[in-house]
Amino acid sequence: xxxxxxxxQQLNYYPNLPPPKPLAGEALVRVLVxxxxxxxxxxxxxxxxFNGILGHEFVGEIVEATAAPQRVGQRVVGEINIACGHxxxxxxxxxxxxxxxxxxxxxxxxxxxxxxxxxxxxxxIPVPATVSNEAAxxxxxxxxxxxxxxxxxxxxxxxxxxxxxxxxxxxxAQTLTLTGCHLxxxxxxxxxxxxxxxxxIPWLAENQVTDNRxxxxxxxxxxxxxxxxxxxxxxxxxxxxxxxTYAGSEIPVxxxxxxxxxxxxxxxxxxxxxxxxxxxxxxxxxxxxxxEDRFPLAEGIRAFECAKxxxxxxILLV
Amino acid sequence: xxxxxxxxQQLNYYPNLPPPKPLAGEALVRVLVxxxxxxxxxxxxxxxxFNGILGHEFVGEIVEATAAPQRVGQRVVGEINIACGHxxxxxxxxxxxxxxxxxxxxxxxxxxxxxxxxxxxxxxIPVPATVSNEAAxxxxxxxxxxxxxxxxxxxxxxxxxxxxxxxxxxxxAQTLTLTGCHLxxxxxxxxxxxxxxxxxIPWLAENQVTDNRxxxxxxxxxxxxxxxxxxxxxxxxxxxxxxxTYAGSEIPVxxxxxxxxxxxxxxxxxxxxxxxxxxxxxxxxxxxxxxEDRFPLAEGIRAFECAKxxxxxxILLV
Numbered sequence: 001x002x003x004x005x006x007x008x009q010q011l012n013y014y015p016n017l018p019p020p021k022p023l024a025g026e027a028l029v030r031v032l033v034x035x036x037x038x039x040x041x042x043x044x045x046x047x048x049x050f051n052g053i054l055g056h057e058f059v060g061e062i063v064e065a066t067a068a069p070q071r072v073g074q075r076v077v078g079e080i081n082i083a084c085g086h087x088x089x090x091x092x093x094x095x096x097x098x099x100x101x102x103x104x105x106x107x108x109x110x111x112x113x114x115x116x117x118x119x120x121x122x123x124x125i126p127v128p129a130t131v132s133n134e135a136a137x138x139x140x141x142x143x144x145x146x147x148x149x150x151x152x153x154x155x156x157x158x159x160x161x162x163x164x165x166x167x168x169x170x171x172x173a174q175t176l177t178l179t180g181c182h183l184x185x186x187x188x189x190x191x192x193x194x195x196x197x198x199x200x201i202p203w204l205a206e207n208q209v210t211d212n213r214x215x216x217x218x219x220x221x222x223x224x225x226x227x228x229x230x231x232x233x234x235x236x237x238x239x240x241x242x243x244x245t246y247a248g249s250e251i252p253v254x255x256x257x258x259x260x261x262x263x264x265x266x267x268x269x270x271x272x273x274x275x276x277x278x279x280x281x282x283x284x285x286x287x288x289x290x291x292e293d294r295f296p297l298a299e300g301i302r303a304f305e306c307a308k309x310x311x312x313x314x315i316l317l318v
Numbered sequence: 319x320x321x322x323x324x325x326x327q328q329l330n331y332y333p334n335l336p337p338p339k340p341l342a343g344e345a346l347v348r349v350l351v352x353x354x355x356x357x358x359x360x361x362x363x364x365x366x367x368f369n370g371i372l373g374h375e376f377v378g379e380i381v382e383a384t385a386a387p388q389r390v391g392q393r394v395v396g397e398i399n400i401a402c403g404h405x406x407x408x409x410x411x412x413x414x415x416x417x418x419x420x421x422x423x424x425x426x427x428x429x430x431x432x433x434x435x436x437x438x439x440x441x442x443i444p445v446p447a448t449v450s451n452e453a454a455x456x457x458x459x460x461x462x463x464x465x466x467x468x469x470x471x472x473x474x475x476x477x478x479x480x481x482x483x484x485x486x487x488x489x490x491a492q493t494l495t496l497t498g499c500h501l502x503x504x505x506x507x508x509x510x511x512x513x514x515x516x517x518x519i520p521w522l523a524e525n526q527v528t529d530n531r532x533x534x535x536x537x538x539x540x541x542x543x544x545x546x547x548x549x550x551x552x553x554x555x556x557x558x559x560x561x562x563t564y565a566g567s568e569i570p571v572x573x574x575x576x577x578x579x580x581x582x583x584x585x586x587x588x589x590x591x592x593x594x595x596x597x598x599x600x601x602x603x604x605x606x607x608x609x610e611d612r613f614p615l616a617e618g619i620r621a622f623e624c625a626k627x628x629x630x631x632x633i634l635l636v
Contacts, residue, residue: 047574089554097554097579151580227573236407236415246573253571255545255564256365258585261415262469265583267576 003053003114004300004317009046011054013300020110020118027121028064029076033137034112034317036307038167038222039245040105044304047247048107055112055317056080056105059127059136068121076124077139078117079273080104096270113300113317125273128281137316138171138287139276145171146279147271148218148241149179156180159213161233164220164244165192165203167290167314172218172243173201174285181216184209186229189311195289209233212261220244224251236261243268290314321371321432322618322635327364329372331618338428338436345439346382347394351455352430352635354625356485356540357563358423362622365565366425373430373635374398374423377445377454386439394442395457396435397591398422414588431618431635443591446599455634456489456605457594463489464597465589466536466559467497474498477531479551482538482562483510483521485608485632490536490561491519492603499534502527504547507629513607527551530579536561542569554579561586608632 001019005012022028035057043050062074082102083095090098104119105111127136145168154160158181162173165187173185173196187193187203196203206229215238217230222244230240231254240263258265279285292313295303300317307315319337323330340346353375361368380392400420401413408416422437423429445454463486472478476499480491483505491503491514505511505521514521524547533556535548540562548558549572558581576583597603610631613621618635625633 094555237412242573242577244577246577250570250572252568254568255560255585258583259560259562259564259587260585262585262587264585265576267573267578267580267582269577269580 001115002297006043006054007051009044011044011301011304019116022118025067025120026118027062027124029060029117029119030063031058031060031112031115031117033133034058035137036303036315037141041308042245042247045247050106053110053114054105057137057140058112059133065121075127077127077136078119079123080140081270082109082120131280134288135280139273141168142171142276142287143271143273145175146275147268150271151266151268154179154181158215160216161214162218162220163226163229165196169220170195170290171287172220174199177201178284192311214238218243222246227251231257234263239264241266241268291316294318319433320615324361324372325369327362329362329619329622337434340436343385343438344436345380345442347378347435347437348381349376349378349430349433349435351451352376353455354621354633355459359626360563360565363565368424371428371432372423375455375458376430377451383439393445395445395454395591396437397441398458399588400427400438449598452606453598457591459486460489460594461589461591463493464593465586468589469584469586472497472499476533478534479532480536480538481544481547483514487538488513488608489605490538492517495519496602510629532556538562540564545569549575552581557582557584559584559586609634612636
């Protein structure tokens, strides 16, 4: 099969790799559409020492499922953490923190930038018929956006700032508006601002952010300067959510101001798929407006070049 | 009056300063006992550009109170934040975050290392007769320790680690044991370990800390290495409380591990005095075992030299 294989931070296209062999309880899935995410770009820079097929955002079709033959033909999205089911975190109902976990296209498991992938049947969630492939491919990042609301309650009266209006920032903004909160989004690029405007979401420039104002600040740039701005913008006893991939070295933090203002900082990763699919089905979010371009797998290297451009939105592999 | 005056990070003893003149609604308080805290030591190193009389931990007696003459003679401790009562944080019931606040011996208000101090009557809380001066002088740091339980709920089944067993770490340990949690304290110095042992609180060395174990880790060293240890010790979705004075420059933080493990970091500062006094009155905490030495104000410079020693516990000015 065709696939994009990462080896020592070098991405290669292979036209003829063997397809994965599903283990017991797993299914073979034909990938219909896959999306390139910032984590993929960071893996190319060495964020995590992964060698194998990249990609974790996908929608596909089950083509082989020995343990559940009735599911063959089902259109599915996939929870990317493959959990052991036995460790203390799995027993607690937190499979995304499984001590033995593999993660699709990120750690110990080949990913979705291929014609086929293998995942446990438990990870595969049917896509409602009314949700298109190009909407369903956003389920994983949309779930990650919803993890904010999973970790803390957002009140309709809250003043909320999202810093960063890229691929994930836009989805965060779309889901946060559903809370009724007073939302503003720091957006740097014209097309990011346009997209927000089409959803009636107020955007502003970095230098327009009011200090000590916001109950909640979502840092979605993955940068040191983004966190500095978050610290300025958050009010005393407010919360900063870290909602990005922070690659590279450590970020310097002014602990004194965290303590004096009694700020809460919350790291936030993978989220729940079922509510993401519900929002897609009900058209309460519209991720397809983020699609910037589509490439066949064979042009995957070029697709990555596009995704790397500053301000680039979603690039799909079809 | 005698006082210890900080000027450009230089501490001086003055035998003959004028006593403070209380403003409307304020009282003049004769200081009976005052305590030296890590924040005082950090102010000497330039943590905050304060010039004036140092000191914020005290017990005293009201000697003048025009607005409430019946309170003259009352033995009191004092909430150190002098709030405006009008700003959005005061209106929210958060005077410790008042936008206009002065802070006794820390910012815009002369402090307690003197024969007299002035504070608003509202800040002055009567000390129960059964609580000695040498216990009452710990009310402020004890309140700061209790701010942890004010900011988050600690469950009796929680595994809790306190990193640092100095002046504040010991008080934190004493209050956390009251929750019934499974508590361990990282203590470096023999006398710190002894003190914990007298309260049947388990201590351990840094290299004995189990990774990814603790539901809650309280960082009470104010150091970068303390935070690194906290990040190692906390379990996925656990909480790190920053409970110290973080002076100097910024601390490098591995954001990636905060996000991947979905850690919550909470800055924690001043706490509630009333519960601190209740615990003292009920002998549920015993801070006086921390007293290392006592000096008259006139020997304040020498008292500070003692307080600076590694592993030093509480030094009182009497």
